[in-house]
Amino acid sequence: MKKGKRLSLLLGAIPFITLVFALPLVNRIQPTVFGLPFLLFWILLWVLLTPLFLFLAYRVEKHFDPPDEGEGP
Numbered sequence: 001m002k003k004g005k006r007l008s009l010l011l012g013a014i015p016f017i018t019l020v021f022a023l024p025l026v027n028r029i030q031p032t033v034f035g036l037p038f039l040l041f042w043i044l045l046w047v048l049l050t051p052l053f054l055f056l057a058y059r060v061e062k063h064f065d066p067p068d069e070g071e072g073p
Helices: 003-020 038-064
Strands: none
Touching (some): 003 038
């Protein structure tokens, strides 16, 4: 597996890991953030950050593994 693909898969896995496996660690009502229980804030934060991580994964893969000249756009 090429370096860019490996790094992009890692970047894409970060939101999944934080939303699935870190939930038992942050399952708290206190503290509240912006009036929300911490668990709800955590989930909303990562739902909003996921597109950023996926965009970074896309950019990393395109940087390390550019398409061949014969391929289309």
